[in-house]
Amino acid sequence: MKIAVCISQVPDTATRIKIGSDHKSIDPNGVTYIINPYDEFAIEEALKTKEKIGGDSIVYVISVGDDSVKETLRKALAMGADEAVLLKSSSAKDSIGIAKALAEEIKSLGCELVFCGKQSVDYDSGITGQLIAEMLDYNCVSVVVDFKLEGNKITAEREIEGGREVVETELPAVITAQKGLNEPRYASLKGIMAAKKKIIAEKPAVDSSSFTEILDMHLPPSKQPGRILGTDKSAVPELVRLLREEAKVI
Amino acid sequence: MKKFSGVDYFNIETLYTDEERMIRDTVREFVENEIIPIIEEYNRKSEFPVHLVSKMAELGLFGPTLPSKYGCAELNNVAYGLIMQELERGDSGIRSFASVQSALVMYPIFTFGSEEQKDFWLPKLATGEKIGCFGLTEPDYGSNPGGMITRAEKVEDGYLLNGAKMWITNGTIADVAVVWAKLDGVVRGFLVEKNTKGFTAPEMKGKHSLKASVTSELIFDNVLIPESNLLPKTEGLKNALMCLNQARYGIAWGVVGAMMACYDTALNYAKSRVQFSKPIAAYQLTQEKLVYMLTEITKAQLLNLQLGRLKDKGLLKFTQVSMAKRNNCEKALEIARMSREILGANGILDEYPVMRHSANLESVKTYEGTHEMHTLIIGEDITGFPAFD
Ligand SMILES: Cc1cc2nc3c(=O)[nH]c(=O)nc-3n(C[C@H](O)[C@H](O)[C@H](O)COP(=O)(O)OP(=O)(O)OC[C@H]3O[C@@H](n4cnc5c(N)ncnc54)[C@H](O)[C@@H]3O)c2cc1C
Ligand SMILES: Cc1cc2nc3c(=O)[nH]c(=O)nc-3n(C[C@H](O)[C@H](O)[C@H](O)COP(=O)(O)OP(=O)(O)OC[C@H]3O[C@@H](n4cnc5c(N)ncnc54)[C@H](O)[C@@H]3O)c2cc1C
Numbered sequence: 142m143k144i145a146v147c148i149s150q151v152p153d154t155a156t157r158i159k160i161g162s163d164h165k166s167i168d169p170n171g172v173t174y175i176i177n178p179y180d181e182f183a184i185e186e187a188l189k190t191k192e193k194i195g196g197d198s199i200v201y202v203i204s205v206g207d208d209s210v211k212e213t214l215r216k217a218l219a220m221g222a223d224e225a226v227l228l229k230s231s232s233a234k235d236s237i238g239i240a241k242a243l244a245e246e247i248k249s250l251g252c253e254l255v256f257c258g259k260q261s262v263d264y265d266s267g268i269t270g271q272l273i274a275e276m277l278d279y280n281c282v283s284v285v286v287d288f289k290l291e292g293n294k295i296t297a298e299r300e301i302e303g304g305r306e307v308v309e310t311e312l313p314a315v316i317t318a319q320k321g322l323n324e325p326r327y328a329s330l331k332g333i334m335a336a337k338k339k340i341i342a343e344k345p346a347v348d349s350s351s352f353t354e355i356l357d358m359h360l361p362p363s364k365q366p367g368r369i370l371g372t373d374k375s376a377v378p379e380l381v382r383l384l385r386e387e388a389k390v391i
Numbered sequence: 392m393k394k395f396s397g398v399d400y401f402n403i404e405t406l407y408t409d410e411e412r413m414i415r416d417t418v419r420e421f422v423e424n425e426i427i428p429i430i431e432e433y434n435r436k437s438e439f440p441v442h443l444v445s446k447m448a449e450l451g452l453f454g455p456t457l458p459s460k461y462g463c464a465e466l467n468n469v470a471y472g473l474i475m476q477e478l479e480r481g482d483s484g485i486r487s488f489a490s491v492q493s494a495l496v497m498y499p500i501f502t503f504g505s506e507e508q509k510d511f512w513l514p515k516l517a518t519g520e521k522i523g524c525f526g527l528t529e530p531d532y533g534s535n536p537g538g539m540i541t542r543a544e545k546v547e548d549g550y551l552l553n554g555a556k557m558w559i560t561n562g563t564i565a566d567v568a569v570v571w572a573k574l575d576g577v578v579r580g581f582l583v584e585k586n587t588k589g590f591t592a593p594e595m596k597g598k599h600s601l602k603a604s605v606t607s608e609l610i611f612d613n614v615l616i617p618e619s620n621l622l623p624k625t626e627g628l629k630n631a632l633m634c635l636n637q638a639r640y641g642i643a644w645g646v647v648g649a650m651m652a653c654y655d656t657a658l659n660y661a662k663s664r665v666q667f668s669k670p671i672a673a674y675q676l677t678q679e680k681l682v683y684m685l686t687e688i689t690k691a692q693l694l695n696l697q698l699g700r701l702k703d704k705g706l707l708k709f710t711q712v713s714m715a716k717r718n719n720c721e722k723a724l725e726i727a728r729m730s731r732e733i734l735g736a737n738g739i740l741d742e743y744p745v746m747r748h749s750a751n752l753e754s755v756k757t758y759e760g761t762h763e764m765h766t767l768i769i770g771e772d773i774t775g776f777p778a779f780d
Contacts, residue, residue: 157393173396212409219413327421329462330474332453333413 142197145252146187146222147243147273148180149204150213151263165355166233171297179258181325182318186288187256188221189323194290197252199223205230205242205346218336219328219339225339226250228346235351236264240272242346248277251373253313257283260317270317280314395423395480399652399687406696407469410588414470418477421450426481430603431741434482437602441564443485448519452478454497461501461513464729469699470646476695480648483751490645492516494637496523499569501625502633503580512582524565524592526556526583526609527631533558534764535779537628541572541611543581546713550574550621552581552590552614558758562592562607569622570609571631580622580630586720589614601755602747618657636709639759643698643715646723646755647691649748653723653730654684656745660734671733680729687722694718710772717765727752 152158152172159168176184182208184202191198202217204210205228214225228242247255255274260267280295286305287298293311300319328336370376370383384391397419404412425446433440447453456471457463466474470590471493479486500512506612515521532538541554552572562568568583568590583590589612593664594605624630658681661672671677698715731738738747756762764779771777 153394155396190748215409216413219417308741327450328413328417330455330466330470331415331459333417334412334464334466337410 142188142196142254143201143250143252144191144198145201145247145250145255145309146183146217146255147201147203147247147255147269148184148213148217148329149177149258149261149263150174150206150210151177151261153371154178158291160358160360165358169357174209174213176216177258177261177263179260179318179320180260181258182320182322183258183316184217184220184222185254185323185325186316186318188326190254190288190290200231201226201252203228203246205234205239207231211341214341215336216328218339218341219332220326221332223339225341227341227343229343234349235353235356236266236268237272237352238349240269240276243269243347244273244276245347247273248345254290254319255279255313255315257315257317259319270315271348274315277313277315280310280312281317282308282314283317284319285316286319287301288316288322393675395652395655397417398654398685398688399646399692400685401693403689403692403696407473408579411470411473415473415477416748417450418452418474419480421446422477422481426478426485427744430482430485431744431747433603434484434747435602435741437598438559439484439488439603439605441563441662444488444519444522447489448517451517451779453492453517453519454501454513457501457513457517457547461509462517463513464498465664467699468640468702469696472641472695472699475641475645476648476651477599479645480650481497482603483645483649483748483755484601486641487560487604487755490517490638490641491525491637492523494641495525495634496567496569496750498637499525499580499625499630499634500582503622503630508582508622512686512777516752521545521566522561522564524559524561524568524607524609525634526562526570527635528553528556528558528570529556534643534761535573536631537578538692539571539573539578541570541642543572543579543616549615550581551615552583552616554611556609558595559592559607559609560566560601560758561605562609563594563605565592568592568609570611571628577626578628578631580625581616582620582622583609583611583614583616584620586724587614600748600750632709635759636712639705639712639716640698640702642755642759643691643712643719645697646719646752647688647695649752649755650684650688650691650719650723653727653745653748654688656682656743657681657730657733660737660743664735677733680733684726684729687726691715691719691722695764708772710769713760713768716759717762720752721762724749724752724756744772 153175156172162169187200191200200222201224202222203226257270282297284299285297288298295310297308298305370379451464455464455466459465485719497516527536529539543550566585570581570583591610592607594607661677662670664671691768694715730745
């Protein structure tokens with residue numbers, strides 16, 4: 142079976158983000174990139190699935206982006222993915238554009254099972270996996286914390302408000318991974334050396350027009366210092382007044 | 392706490408290959424997740440975190456430069472050095488474990504062993520299924536191991552081993568000991584297996600240093616070693632010294648990890664600790680310390696990199712390894728002590744790693760050739776006068 146994992150790279154969560162001079166993108170200078178953490182769960186689940194079903198299964202990792210994404214793809218190869226595809230795109234794409242490019246590639250590779258992270262922690266749209274499923278007419282289970290594949294049948298547990306639900310569906314399908322699905326492995330040193338010899342295929346991403354446009358990007362306002370109104374119960378009336386009239390929260 | 396992102400003032404990063412960087416980052420992440428959160432607890436109770444063995448093996452940290460047919464990763468020596476560096480940012484004791492397993496057990500079996508010995512031991516040592524130790528030092532012979540008393544005697548079905556070793560890392564937990572003993576006056580290497588009759592390995596207690604590492608005595612009382620457990624290609628003390636040279640190389644890199652941990656801790660502390668009117672980082676005396684540390688770290692990093700490149704080209708002289716081991720251990724200890732000073736009283740607590748590193752580095756400065764021995768090795772090289780005796 143052919144399994145695809147769609148991965149994206151995101152700024153390291155420890156990075157201090159700066160807005161670029163165009164006020165529409167982040168300033169890439171000094172930013173270190175990592176695999177989107179949810180995508181690591183997706184990679185791990187794909188590798189586990191491959192190990193379980195054995196045979197001549199292949200795990201592809203696919204990403205849309207520029208040359209800088211290669212390092213991230215290399216890391217996925219080091220974890221154990223078999224082949225990587227970089228869909229090159231010079232212009233920024235919105236979620237639909239990215240999903241279209243990925244869906245085209247998944248179709249041409251003939252992958253029946255697709256893993257994505259439930260969202261990427263940079264733009265946080267959280268819809269790419271679902272869009273791909275829609276475009277390919279695949280089944281889709283999102284925010285998955287437990288996954289089983291028996292023959293064609295998928296049993297997946299997903300997180301819902303206040304609990305979990307168990308969903309049954311079948312291949313072909315897109316699964317989006319939530320934290321808790323598994324414990325992603327480290328790339329072993331042997332894996333890193335082997336990844337050196339694996340191929341990252343480069344293809345142009347299919348062109349598509351964007352449905353959305355970023356008009357402006359700005360940092361959240363810096364937090365105002367707190368105010369102490371008093372330290373005993375005499376401060377309560379003033380606190381209530383301010384919560385009502387100034388903060389407008391009660 | 393802020394995530395550790397390395398110490399690199401001279402953009403040395405750009406001198407490593409992509410693989411070397413990736414290997415370093417992987418081990419760094421492993422250390423961050425698996426070692427740093429637990430190490431103070433194990434250090435406090437003087438216990439080696441034995442559960443790390445299989446995890447380190449899975450990552451491929453044992454014998455990583457050896458051929459893939461033994462299950463190893465076939466890395467170059469710079470990558471090996473970076474592994475040691477990252478491990479020792481966690482703890483010198485954990486790095487010691489990996490050093491001994493790789494440089495002092497797998498290396499001699501690979502270099503001086505028979506095909507059968509290699510095929511049997513190396514894959515098991517790589518997966519951590521078997522643990523090894525290296526017995527050279529004796530109670531009365533440390534800096535001059537050539538005087539060793541431990542002796543092997545040829546008997547009908549092998550060799551009879553008598554004597555004692557001391558200060559042996561991993562001794563008590565080892566499945567196999569690479570033991571150096573005199574056979575007809577010539578130092579040879581033997582593989583002594585756990586539970587062989589007459590062989591005991593009691594742990595040495597009461598250490599103030601390398602507390603998260605096992606240190607043991609090895610006692611041999613008429614231990615019968617089968618013929619097949621002699622390392623056939625050993626032919627003198629120089630073979631034991633070749634092993635030490637491998638391990639020293641790893642130590643030269645390793646201690647830079649300890650330096651980085653101490654510097655990083657001190658820098659962050661100094662920026663946030665306010666005394667009088669300002670953070671202590673704003674006082675010249677503190678800046679002098681921090682700048683000294685960073686400068687020494689940078690020098691050690693560049694020294695190591697060139698050392699590794701020479702080793703990969705096969706051009707390395709053992710006296711160069713001595714210089715790196717000597718310099719880097721001394722500077723690491725200095726940096727750890729300075730860092731402790733900057734932290735004031737907090738520096739002595741195990742909430743911070745600096746006192747543990749400082750205590751550990753006392754051992755690291757002594758084992759694998761003391762500071763003085765390396766001085767004499769380089770001294771002889773440049774003057775032509777041996778000054779050992
Ligand atoms: C935690 C730990 C783990 C160890 N693990 C191992 C191990 O796994 N395997 C192993 O074989 N050994 C191991 N060792 C032993 C280590 O290699 C020895 O401690 C080291 O070689 C020094 O020997 P010594 O302690 O007997 O000191 P000594 O040789 O007695 O030296 C004492 C002091 O005298 C100085 N000195 C000696 N001769 C001269 C001279 N000619 N001129 C000037 N100064 C001199 C030394 O530099 C030192 O400062 C370990 C030691 C420690 C502390
Ligand atoms: C085991 C132990 C027992 C103790 N017992 C007692 C006790 O019984 N009673 C008691 O009152 N205290 C006690 N102390 C506290 C001790 O006196 C303080 O630790 C000491 O005064 C240093 O203060 P600090 O630890 O807050 O370090 P800090 O004052 O925060 O100093 C941190 C570092 O900054 C440096 N520094 C600070 N200001 C400047 C400056 N202007 N310029 C340059 N460098 C500067 C310091 O020299 C130091 O290196 C004890 C400490 C220890 C470790």
